[in-house]
Each structure stands twice: as C-alpha cells, then as structure tokens.
Amino acid sequence: MFTLSAMDQDLQPGQLLARGVSRHLRSHGFVSVEEFVPERGKRVDVMALGPKGEIWVIECKSSRADFQSDNKWEGYLEWCDRYFWAVDTEFPTDLLPDETGLIIADSYDAEIIRMGPEDKLAAARRKKIIQKLAMDAARRLQRYRDPKMAALPDEASLL
Amino acid sequence: MFTLSAMDQDLQPGQLLARGVSRHLRSHGFVSVEEFVPERGKRVDVMALGPKGEIWVIECKSSRADFQSDNKWEGYLEWCDRYFWAVDTEFPTDLLPDETGLIIADSYDAEIIRMGPEDKLAAARRKKIIQKLAMDAARRLQRYRDPKMAALPDEASLL
Numbered sequence: 001m002f003t004l005s006a007m008d009q010d011l012q013p014g015q016l017l018a019r020g021v022s023r024h025l026r027s028h029g030f031v032s033v034e035e036f037v038p039e040r041g042k043r044v045d046v047m048a049l050g051p052k053g054e055i056w057v058i059e060c061k062s063s064r065a066d067f068q069s070d071n072k073w074e075g076y077l078e079w080c081d082r083y084f085w086a087v088d089t090e091f092p093t094d095l096l097p098d099e100t101g102l103i104i105a106d107s108y109d110a111e112i113i114r115m116g117p118e119d120k121l122a123a124a125r126r127k128k129i130i131q132k133l134a135m136d137a138a139r140r141l142q143r144y145r146d147p148k149m150a151a152l153p154d155e156a157s158l159l
Numbered sequence: 160m161f162t163l164s165a166m167d168q169d170l171q172p173g174q175l176l177a178r179g180v181s182r183h184l185r186s187h188g189f190v191s192v193e194e195f196v197p198e199r200g201k202r203v204d205v206m207a208l209g210p211k212g213e214i215w216v217i218e219c220k221s222s223r224a225d226f227q228s229d230n231k232w233e234g235y236l237e238w239c240d241r242y243f244w245a246v247d248t249e250f251p252t253d254l255l256p257d258e259t260g261l262i263i264a265d266s267y268d269a270e271i272i273r274m275g276p277e278d279k280l281a282a283a284r285r286k287k288i289i290q291k292l293a294m295d296a297a298r299r300l301q302r303y304r305d306p307k308m309a310a311l312p313d314e315a316s317l318l
Contacts, residue, residue: 022301023308031297034304049293127286134208134293138190141296142181144303145193149182 013062016107018046021058021086024103024110030056033137038079038129042072046086047079047133055079055121055129058103060086067095079129082116172221175266177204180217180245183262183269189215192296197238197288201231205245206238206292214238214280214288217262219245226254238288241275 011019015034022032029051036047046058057080061067067087077083084101087093093102101116121129142149170178174193181191188210195206205217216239220226226246236242243260246252252261260275280288301308 019305023305026301026308026311031294032301033297049290049297051294053290130290130293131208131212134289134296135190135210137293137296137300138192138208141300141303142185142191144300146178146182149185152185 011107014045014060014066017060017062017086017088017105017110018058020105020107020110021046021060021103022048023108024105024112025056028112030054031137033133033140036133036136038076038132042075042079044076044079047129049130049133053126053130054081055126056082056084056101056116058084058086060105061091062088064092064095067091077119079121079125081118081120084112084116086110170266173204173219173225176219176221176245176247176264176269177217179264179266179269180205180219180262181207182267183264183271184215187271189213190296192292192299195292195295197235197291201234201238203235203238206288208289208292212285212289213240214285215241215243215260215275217243217245217260219264220250221247223251223254226250236278238280238284240277240279243271243275245269 018034022034025032025048030048032046032048034046035043037043044057045060048056048058050056057076059070059073059076061070082101084103085096086103086105088106089104096102099117101112102114103110103112177193181193184191184207189207191205191207193205194202196202197206203216204219207215207217209215216235218229218232218235220229241260243262244255245262245264247265248263255261258276260271261273262269262271
C-alpha cells in the first residue's frame with residue numbers, strides 16, 4: 001500500500017502505468033508522448049520514438065477487464081515497428097496475444113520482459129508519425145511554458 | 160509601460176519576444192521550440208515547424224547591442240528553409256541584413272512583416288531536424304508532466 005501524492009491522484013491506473021513506462025524508456029534512449037492520436041479515431045497510450053527513428057506503441061492495461069474491453073489494439077500495429085503491452089505484476093499475462101511485446105510496469109518504473117516482434121513501418125508513414133509527434137509534443141510543451149496563451153479556435157482538433 | 164507578472168519576470172527580453180513569436184506562429188499552423196540546439200555549439204531562439212514540414216529559424220533581438228554582439232546567425236541559415244529576425248517596434252530595423260525575414264513582436268503577439276527568402280533544406284537534413292525537434296520537445300514535455308522523474312546521468316547533454 002502506498003500513499004498517492006496529489007498529482008498521482010489525478011491519474012487513472014492506466015496513466016500511472018504509462019508514466020512508469022515513459023520513465024523506463026528513457027534508459028533505452030526513447031522519448032514518449034502519451035495519449036497520442038496517429039489518426040482520427042485512434043489513440044495510443046504511449047507512442048515512443050527511438051534514437052534511430054524507431055516507433056514503438058505501448059498499450060497500458062490496468063486489469064483483465066481493461067484488456068478485454070479493448071477491441072482496437074490490432075489497429076495500432078500498423079502505426080509502429082514494435083507493439084507492447086504494459087501491465088502490472090498482478091495481471092494474468094497468459095491472456096495476452098502471442099507476437100506482442102510485454103512490459104511489466106508500475107507508476108515509477110518498468111521493465112521490458114519480451115520485445116515485440118519487429119514489423120518495420122514504410123518510410124513515408126514513419127516520416128508522417130515523427131512529424132506529427134514533433135508537432136503534438138511542441139504544442140503541448142508550449143501550453144506548459146506559456147499557460148496564458150489563448151486557445152486557437154481549432155486547437156482541440158489538433159491534439 | 161506594463162506590469163510584468165511573476166512568470167514574466169523570470170524571462171529575459173529576448174525570451175519575451177520569443178514567446179510572442181511562438182504565439183503568433185500558431186496562427187500559421189506552426190509549432191515552436193525555443194532555445195533549440197540543431198548541433199553542438201548552436202542554439203536558435205525559436206525553431207518552428209510548419210504543417211508541411213517547413214523549418215523556420217527566428218532569432219529574437221531585444222536591442223541594437225543584442226544584435227550587434229551576435230556573430231553566429233549566419234551559421235543558422237543552413238538549418239532552416241527561411242530565416243527571420245524578431246524585434247520590437249523600437250528596434251532600428253535598418254541595421255538588419257537584406258535577404259532575411261522580419262517579424263515585429265512583443266511579449267504577447269507578433270506579426271510577420273517580411274518573409275525570409277526560401278532556401279530549401281536537403282531532405283536528409285530536414286528529416287534529422289524534425290526528429291531532433293520531436294525528441295527534444297517530448298523530453299521537455301515529460302519534465303513538465305512528470306516533475307518527480309529522476310534525471311538521467313547524460314540528460315544535460317541531450318537538451
């Protein structure tokens with residue numbers, strides 16, 4: 001049992017896993033953007049970009065029910081070179097499909113248990129994803145740096 | 160004469176211009192990353208990325224002295240498609256070299272007075288810049304999202 005800080009209380013269980021995953025990926029030289037929308041109607045928990053332009057998607061599942069209600073994950077495979085699940089130590093990992101990667105995570109850190117098999121993106125799509133990731137991350141960063149900035153009329157649709 | 164808020168007081172005059180520039184560029188669909196390092200030894204005030212992958216560099220000069228002490232700006236031309244100066248309304252713009260763009264800015268907004276001439280980046284360099292911008296923005300964003308994250312040993316060199 002641990003005490004959640006004020007900030008932690010604002011995060012859902014899946015977001016806490018995402019935080020631990022993002023922290024850990026830094027040690028592999030990857031940066032992460034959470035809740036990334038590669039195209040309309042899709043939103044991945046963690047989109048990670050590696051030093052050689054590698055793109056990984058990590059979906060964070062806090063429980064069996066959370067996993068079983070996900071009918072979208074296969075749609076994310078076409079947006080990454082490698083796909084991973086991130087779950088906590090209590091999760092029944094036998095449920096997870098073969099041919100996917102596995103990360104065990106908590107709110108503070110994570111560990112890659114099994115690499116997702118590589119299925120390389122086409123160059124044009126990789127370029128598109130990296131550019132969108134640059135734009136989304138820069139836009140969100142500006143909101144933190146300059147909180148008094150007025151919203152643009154179409155901004156909600158950009159994030 | 161205007162009153163600076165607590166946050167504004169932490170920013171240098173050039174950084175306040177950069178803030179106004181970054182705000183304005185959003186209306187052109189550009190995102191901005193401030194104090195961006197395209198390569199070791201170079202640091203541009205504002206690196207902006209447009210919706211079609213356009214790369215602009217904007218150097219912010221708060222005074223004549225600030226401009227005249229800059230002997231590095233020509234080294235930034237090779238890192239962008241268009242180069243601009245951003246200055247306030249008091250700045251003697253006759254000092255600025257021909258063949259560069261001009262933005263008039265304050266802390267709150269800006270306006271493009273003269274487009275910098277286009278000199279398109281080679282594809283490989285554009286790709287490299289966009290990927291670095293993605294990684295830098297995502298890394299800085301994570302610091303805001305997750306302030307308790309421990310620093311990596313080599314992190315200073317990554318930003």
